[in-house]
Amino acid sequence: MxxxxxxxxxxxxxxxxxxxxxxxxxxxxxxxxxxxxxxxxxxxxxxxxxxxxxxxxxxxxxxxxxxxxxxxxxxxxxxxxxxxxxxxxxxxxxxxxxxxxxxxxxxxxxxxxxxxxxxxxxxxxxxxxxxxxxxxxxxxxxxxxxxxxxxxxxxxxxxxxxxxxxxxxxxxxxxxxxxxxxxxxxxxxxxxxxxxxxxxxxxxxxxxxxxxxxxxxDRSEVDKKNAIDELMVKLHSDIEGLGKAREADMEGLFNAQGVLRRREEELRKGVKEMLDEKEGLEQQLQMVLMNTDVLEGWVRDNETKVKKIGNVDVDEAFELCDRLSKQMSDCTASDLAMEDVIYSLDKAIQDGAIPFDLYLRNVRLLSREQFIHRATASKVKAAQMQAQVSHMASRLSQYALS
Structure with a gap:
């Protein structure tokens, strides 16, 4: 050259x-x-x-x-x-x-x-x-x-x-x-x-x-230099190929690391949900055990009475224990009765047994009264829940003291 x-x-x-x-x-x-x-x-x-x-x-x-x-x-x-x-x-x-x-x-x-x-x-x-x-x-x-x-x-x-x-x-x-x-x-x-x-x-x-x-x-020196140049080209090509392969491997490892991190977060979230669910189940179990204790006490208290009475009418065997329970029972009974009447009116209007204006007037009156009973039942239920919570709190304090 x-x-x-x-x-x-x-x-x-x-x-x-x-x-x-x-x-x-x-x-x-x-x-x-x-x-x-x-x-x-x-x-x-x-x-x-x-x-x-x-x-x-x-x-x-x-x-x-x-x-x-x-x-x-x-x-x-x-x-x-x-x-x-x-x-x-x-x-x-x-x-x-x-x-x-x-x-x-x-x-x-x-x-x-x-x-x-x-x-x-x-x-x-x-x-x-x-x-x-x-x-x-x-x-x-x-x-x-x-x-x-x-x-x-x-x-x-x-x-x-x-x-x-x-x-x-x-x-x-x-x-x-x-x-x-x-x-x-x-x-x-x-x-x-x-x-x-x-x-x-x-x-x-x-x-x-x-x-x-x-x-x-001379020719030998040129051939030697050409051979060295060719070897250097191959060496650089191999190095570049290895570098690209290593970069691809590193990219794959980084992607796998990202997937593993996402799975780790999902597992942590699942474990937390399971722990929360376990805590809720333990609370429900405690509630069931307390209710079981109450029922067993009631059975023990009334077992002797049942033996003395003999045959008892099922409908008259239970008596509502408080005013709220009686009011809830009356509201629920009235609600279901009105639901049955409205259903009967629907069948009657389908069969043509009553005129349409009479059907509308009766359904309107029954629906208004049914709404009142349902609203009353909802308030009574809230009061019962509050009373039950207060009762459970008092019993928990008794268990804690014992």
Whole structure:
């Protein structure tokens, strides 16, 4: 894969506000000129680049045409500039280009060191190939969405400080302490360069049209990187699948928990109703026991009288014990008698035995009188209930004292 030359960049921001505006414009474009990133990650890409510029202003975002090994070209975002590093207590600037490929940020960006014509890539560097491709552990272990450009640049600075990837080309017998004034960036820095060494001619020779040609990796290295990329894609796919499965399991567990909580509330409500019903039944049982005690006492008191009397007429065997009971009996008897008379009148009018006006007059009179008896019975019943409650209260006090 070959990146375009630095001259292809089309953006040179002069302020953070301009940079943010530039990113918003290029990422919001639609149609043929839109960048080939997923819509759901464009805002995240913008945040990554803005955070990168805030941390390392020497890197600036641009759009440029990226050329793959198969000749395919695509317009992509890049961060072009320098990464600072510390070597032998001195700070140097390493020119780099960070390409955000179509799969970013789900996959790692592509990083190139971008030496000037006076620089050369260190031979057999552990993290930079002869073509300038950077491969550090942070890139190979890129994990979406936690990995980002800020941490990438920090790792680049750290690894470059351990083993600088670029050296200046000087005479065959370089001075271990070169004179000041040389720099690893074309930004006018006056920092001293790293002691130069003898290397073969730089692979970054100038080409026609000002473009910088790059030597592609050999076939085995390309196959290895493709296999690693494929494994990373599968790994991310498996992780996403596991994450979705776990989310579905958690959702099911939360739903089951909600059902169990509703059932718990229903059970608590049912237990409370059963306890209330038990309390009511206990009160009724106490009432029945008290009434049984009263009846047994009455039977004991009247058992000897029945034996002395002998055969007794059932209709005359019972005598109402108080005025309210007698009044209730009279009202109930009158109510039922009038109900029977009204029923007989209904049969008579159906059979045509009496005229209709006589039927209406009698029914009106009987209904008025029946209403009076029913109202009287209702008042008598209320008085009886009050008397019974008072009597029960007195008996309860007796039981409590005993």
């Amino acid at each position: 070959a990146p375009p030359p630095p001259e292809a960049a089309v953006h040179s921001p002069s302020s953070p506000q301009y940079t943010q505006q530039f990113l918003s414009n290029v990422l919001s474009q639609r149609g043929p000129s839109s960048l080939p990133y997923s819509e759901d990650v464009k805002w995240l890409i913008r945040q990554h680049l803005v955070s990168l510029i805030d941390m390392c202003p020497s890197l600036q975002p641009r759009t440029a045409t990226f050329t793959y090994n198969d000749g395919r070209t695509v317009n992509l975002l890049q961060a072009n500039g320098t990464v600072p590093m510390v070597y032998l207590d001195a700070t140097y600037n390493i020119p780099v280009i960070i390409w955000l490929l179509e799969s970013y940020p789900r996959q790692s960006p592509l990083v190139f060191v971008n030496p000037t014509r006076h620089m050369v890539v260190k031979d057999s560097h552990p993290f930079v190939s002869s073509s300038g491709i950077v491969s550090i552990p942070y890139l190979t272990n890129w994990v979406y969405p936690s990995s980002n450009l800020v941490e990438l640049v920090r790792n680049l600075s750290n690894f470059f400080s351990r083993d600088p990837p670029l050296y200046t080309k000087r005479n065959p017998n370089p001075n271990p302490h070169p004179p000041p004034g040389t720099s690893f960036s074309n930004s006018g820095s006056t920092r001293p360069a790293i002691p130069p060494r003898v290397y073969p001619p730089s692979p970054y020779g100038s080409g026609s049209g000002g473009e910088v040609g790059r030597k592609t990796d």
